[in-house]
Structures are given as structure tokens and as C-alpha cells.
Amino acid sequence: MASTNRIQQSSAGARIEGALVRPPSVEITVDGMPVVACPGESLAAALLIAGHRALRASPRLGQPRGAFCLMGVCQECVVQVDGRLVPACQTPVRAGMRVETGGAGG
Amino acid sequence: MSVPGGDRPVDAAVVGAGLMGASVALFLARAGMRVALIDRGGICRSASGVNAGTLTLHMTRAALIPYAMRGFEMWADASAWLGHDLGVTRTDGLCCAFTKDEAALLEERTRVRAAAGAPMELVSPARARAIEPGLGEGVRLATFCPIDGFASAYLTGLAYRQALVAAGVQVLEHRPVDGAEPAGTGFRMRGQGFDIRAARVVLAGGVWLEPMLRWFGIDLPVKVLVNQLAVTERLAPVLRTVLTVASGLLSLKQFSNGTVLVGGGWQGRGDRGHATGTLLPENLLGNLRLAAFALPALRDGRLVRAWLGLEAETADAMPAIGPVPGTPGAYVIGSVHSGYTSGPYMGRLLADLILGRTPERPLFPIDRLLAAARGPATEVAAQ
């Protein structure tokens, strides 16, 4: 998904400070690259913050897609975590998790 | 209220707009008949629209192999004669055996099917894996067949409806027929707010053939199989063949969109009184476990949908195709095991009979089932 990542690097999210005390951050890998995230936060949130907005390509048109509903309904944020397809918004970050974007067949 | 278009009786009324009925109606209309195709629901919304779409010889009864092969050719050529390709994909077919008993079964079935004309051959586990790299461990023996593939069965209604309308067939959906009876020189089909007269009638009601045949005093038990199916989300390419097993209890195919469809005739709960049945979890899990055993890559993905379809089966599990005994002008078509593959061909054969032509292959008259049902005394008398 290198081509879509390039577009999205300029649009990154941010963690809001103040209301929550977060545990110490950990490292995960996304498409082979290290990404810092908080254990327990939603993987979709962590990816948004890291600028990984495009998570897969749509099936027929190949359009970039990313998290949309954030509640496990739309299935647009499905990524591979340690080899398995999961919706990122329903997956809590865990130290060392290996995330591959680009879906499976699209 | 009669059929829109006038009070003139149609030349043929086909009751049941599944694959069989739609095929008969199409070929009759193209030969010049005025045809009405009637269904209580939408076209091809029962078995024809929800089955696995497998076009295979591995799950075909030996006696039906020649019919399935002709049907396969028709499906492969659907763009030309139907005007829609239904996503028909030709692939290799691989049928696997995982135990010694299954291997023996596979050897026997391959022999019989090959003798019936199927271009099948036994292959070693190593060769099977070369044909299908994603195969799981434990394959003892396999059968390879180059004539295999699948269609997107859910497109059947769309494809046929367009062709039927173009051929001038009156497609009458959402019109349940309450009864049919001889009337004058033809027949009369009655329902809520409609009354159709036809010179001939074709019963093509799938699992509902049993109540339909009773309209003409025929008592033909039609067993209702409640087949469960399941489909995954899109996966990376993990399967290039249509994969089946010796017992016939598994079919696997991966569509071009990446989804994998799991079938095999594992039973749910249902009956013809309810359009849709209920899943039996143990059977769904059993089917999926067998699938994942044969194709371990399935475990990386998720199940997205499971559903059921009703399939008709006669007492000898052979088709019911031919005239309705005792009622000239009435015909029946249905109850074909793995009938999706041979469906268009069966429809053409019956249409030929109705048109006064000689069908190029024998049909399957139901007299054989009625004689058996009546009992030995009658059989002796008939001889």
C-alpha cells in the first residue's frame, strides 16, 4: 500500500491529552515499518494517528479505503494482524503486533 | 382477471420460475409458443438463485453425467444463447479422499463416472498438490477432471429474466398459483386475482412439485433436502480448482472477487412450508471444519454469511422430467440431483418433447416412481 501511504502522511491524527492517562507506548509494525502506539487503544485509532489512513483497496475499483464507522460495522478498516483478517477498530493494540494493510484480496 | 395481453389462452404456462421452469419457458418461446411463466415469488429466488453454482461432474450421479456435460457446455456458452455470462468460470476440478475408505469410494466413483463419459483420472497426492497448492495435509488419493467450474448462481434470475422478456415470455412474479385443472382442451391456473388459461402446463416447482402434482391426482413423494451454504469474506488467492471430496460432502470454490463458497449438502432444518429454514450449527461447523481441513488457508479469514436452500429429491434420487401420467398436455420437470449444472439442458430436452420433437436424450418419466409407490401388486398387473 505504499502509494496510498504517501498521500496520507500529511494527514495524521493526534492523541488528545488531558482526559486520559495512557499506559506507556509500545511498538508495533505496520507494513514492516515500526509504529508507536498505546497498548489497548483501537488499532484503527493508532493507524489514523500514525498517518496510515488508507488501509485497503476497494474490490472492483481499487480505491483506497480506511476506517469509517469505527464501531465494527462497515468492515472498511479490515487489516491483517499476525496473519488474520480483523477489523482494526475492534482490535486493541498489543505490543509487537504485525499489521499488514492492503487487505487480502482487496 | 386474466393475463395482461388478452383472453386468448397461452400455448404453455410454466408454473415455477426457477432454472428448470425458466429454461423450458425460454426454449418454448423461442420456438414460437406464447408462454406464461408464473412464480409465487420473484424469479429464481429459491434453489436456483441460492445454490453454490458448482458446475462439476464430481458430484454428478453417473447416469446424469452426459446431461451434466451438455449442461456445462451450455453454461460456458451462456453469453451466446442466454445473453449473460453469469460469471461462469471454467477451472480444473479436484476431488479428494482423506482416508482409506474414502480412497476406495473415490476409485469406484471415478471408474463409474469415467465410464459414463466424464474425462476423469485418479491422481497421486503429489500430483493433487501440484494441481492445487493450497491443499491441506492428509490427501491419500484424488481425482482430476478438466471439465469443472462455477457460475454466480445469484445472477440466474437476472440473466433469465432479460432473455425471457426478450423472447416474449410473460413473466408473472409474485403470483402464487392456488390450483390448476383441466379446462376445455387445455388448463386453467387460478390464483389471487388472476386466472390463466393455457393449452399446456409445465410444473416446475422444485420442492413444491409434490403439492403441484396433486392438482392432477398424482401422489409423488418429493423429499426436501435443506442444504446449507456459507461464504467467506474476500481472501487472497488460495484456491484455483473447484475442490470436492469423495463422499460428495464438500464443495469449495473461490470467485474472482476472492470470496470462497463452501457447500456440500450439509443439512439444516426446514420444510416446503417455509421459504427459508434454520441453520443447524453442528452441521455448519462440520461443513466448515471439513472445508478448512481441505483448504487450511480458510482459517485466516472470516465467515460472512450462511444460508439455506431447498432441493428436491425423488425416491430414487433421479430426475422427474416428462409428461404427467394421465393428464395429456401436462408436464413436469425437476428434482435433478446437482441440477444446476444440467438445468438448461434438461429444460431444452423437455421443451423439445413439448414441441413435438424427439429429445436427443431420454427424459425421466415419473411413471417409474408411481409404479413403485403403488406397490408390487400393481407392478405385476402393469407387466
Place this chain on the structure above:
Amino acid sequence: MTDLDLIVIGAGPAGASAALEAHRLGLRCLLVDEAPSAGGQVWRAPPRGFVRRKADVDARAGDRLRAALAASGVRVAFEHPVWLITDGFRIEAVGPAGPVTWRTPAIVAATGASERVVPFPGWTEPGVIGLAGATILLKAQQVLAGERALVAGCGPLLPAVAAGVLKAGGAIEAIVDLASRRDWLAVLPAMLTRPDLLGRGLGWLAQLCRAGVTVHYRHALRRIVRTEGGLRATIALVDDSGAFVSGAGSREFEVDWVAVGHGLVPGTDITRLLGAEHRYEHDRGGWIAIRDEFGRTSVKGLLVAGDGGGIRGAAAAVEEGRLAGLAVAYDQGRLDDAAFARAARPIRRRMRRAAHFGAASARLMALRPGQVGTIPQETLVCRCEDVTRAEVERAIAAGADELNQLKAWTRCGMGPCQGRMCGETAAALVAAVSGSRAAAGFWTGRAPLRPVPLDVLLGDYAYADMPLPRAAPL
């Protein structure tokens, strides 16, 4: 877990309340949810391992609910998405340790609602998220999706998200509201029944005003395109039906994320799966199970509570949950008629009061008759399968006169979201030809209720473990 009298599916305000009430009345009750804790969408707990330093009204309500559950001793099964329910009832779920089967004579389905987003060009661009999604991100995860937002759509979530973005230190280029000021004023009387919520809403408006954020009433998103710097959003004037006013100009905003939502749709997966009768009720968000005041559906032993039974908001959901729990207890003989009526009276009163505000919110969120008509032909209706409006309408013209036939002929609704994102739009397009939403129908209820991972579902087994039925005939 063997002997159960009731399983409540969904541990949001409605479900948790149903479980608490049933448990209080002596029922052996199990509360199940796919999330790691109770609270649903509206009262979501912070992620595990996170500690809240500051809590707003919703956070406090959620904490109270979770504390009440913990103190009550109600049996819970979190992180257990339910994927299949069959008659009887038999419930299949998948937990962290693998598949689980439960049996129960009664179910309260309290699975809430999902968000409706009417498509527009660019709605599928990464960086465009739902209003409800933005709420979850802001409140539960404490995350901003970008630096400069455009917030669009309709309903109470609109000012809520906008205020949330400001509070988090984000910038808002514009708020785009389908409704007019008059539409809001029209629901003011009903909203007065909840002065606390109304006050909070007015507080949000004041914050937005102070921050100089403009609210464009009677406007909608026309399109979004990806740019070097992010996203360019174009908005234009609409009429009260939600249709664009021809000839009116448009405005563009350079942002890097967009939150958009057009209301909530009741989640009827369970009631459809079990074959309950449904009715289309526009003011309650769409198709809902036909139910009595206590949530009893046409299927014996199956009750609904909360937004899943019709959009009425969190406060009404709590009372509906209580009524459902009470009804199950009564139906199972734990209360006599008099005790049941006595217990029900105050809950019914509170529910009717709460429903005023909820109904007003629902009205603001209802799909407007002209909205779907604004979708350009080449815009995607089905995100999962890349199906455009044009393709949907071609299939309708070819004879797909109800939703499930449309699905068969276009694949719209066949994808992993199981028709939840496209259903409203597809049904409205079918209804335009078939005459009504009621005639257009709804998706046939099927399992799994959500996509279920095969690895965990199947577990480990040997070939010999599989109970293979008899071979098919040769």
C-alpha cells in the same frame, strides 16, 4: 453456563438495565457483549489499561452503569460476539477462549443502532468518518482524526461532535447541517423535557459560537475530493427535503478530515434472524420489530429494548431495558399481575417522559425524502462491493422489485458489512419504484450476525473428530 432464564445480548444502556432488572427479580441472567465492557456505543468505557482523569456526563453515566453491574453480581460474558441464534433458543458466540454455546428460553436483544450515511461523491475517501464514529474516537479513544475538520449531517450528534472536536483542541472549518434553525426550534418543546441535555446542547452551540465556527444550516455535502493537503469538501444549499437547490452556489473548505452522519438506524439483525414480524416506522429510524410496550416481539421469548427496537435515545433505552427485564420475569412467573403492574408503572412513566426527547432526536435524524435523490449515478451506494447508484437502478429496471432480489442481481449488500452501510440507500432506491419502503422490504436475516473469524470458530480438530454425514448417492 447451563441453566439460564434469560440472555441479554448487548450491554449498552438498554441491555445492562434489562439484565440488572431481571437479576434483581431473581432470574438467572447472562449479559453478553462483543465489547470488553458494558456501556454500548454511547457510554463506552475507555480502553483497558487507560485511566480516566476527567469524566464528562456520558463517561460518568457509563461508570455508574458499570459499577452497578459489578456490584449486582449479574453474570457477564464480554468479548463474546454472538454469531448465530436458533430456535429454542440456542446461542452461538465466539469468545477469547473459543466457541461457546448457551441455551435460554428468553432473549432481550439490545444491540443498538448503526449510523446512516447517505452517499455523496468522495464519501469513501480515507479521512471521511461517520459522526457516531467520530464520537467514539473522540470520547472513548480520545483521538482526533486530523487537524482541520468539517462536521456534517444532521441530528444531535452534529453539535456534539463539533463541540468535542473543539474541546480536544481541533479546528473546525465548518458545520454543515441539513436542518434549518426552524427545524431545531420545532423540537425545542420536546427537548425541554430534558433541561440537562438541552442545556448541554446550548452550551455546545455557545462554544462553537465563541470559537467562530459557522453553522451552515440547510446545507449538505456535495462532494469531497482528495488533495495534496488533505480533503476538499464542497457544500451546497438544500431544501427541506434534503435535495440540492438548483442554481444555488456552493462553498469549498480545505480540511483534512470529515465527520458525516445522517441519523441512526435500528439494528434488527437478531429479530430478523429469528423471523419476528417487522414494520417500517420512519420516525423510529426505519424497520423495527413489531413489539408491545415491554418489548415483546412476535417470537415467543424474544424481546427488544433500546435503539435496536426503535430510535429513542439512551434515557428511554434504560427504561425499555427495565421493562423488558420485568416482562421476562413476569412471563416466567416470578411476579403476579398486581406486582407486575406496580413495578411497571413508574418505569413506563419515566420511559414516556424520556421518549419525548428521544423522539425529537429521532425526528431530526430521520431520512428526508429528497436525500437519496441527490446521489449522482456514478457514486457508490455499496462500499463493500463497489456498486454504483446507476448499477442499482439498472437492476431495479430489470425487475429487482425488492431488496433481496436487488442484492442477488448487483451484490449490493453481499459484502462483509452485511448490508448495513448500503441498506438504507438501496431500499430508498427500490422504494422509489416499488412505491414504499414497506414494499421494498428488508434484508433477509442471516447468520453470522457479524463476520466471525474461522480460526477461532473452528478450533483444533483431527479428521476423525468430524461427524461426517452419509455420502451423497452415486
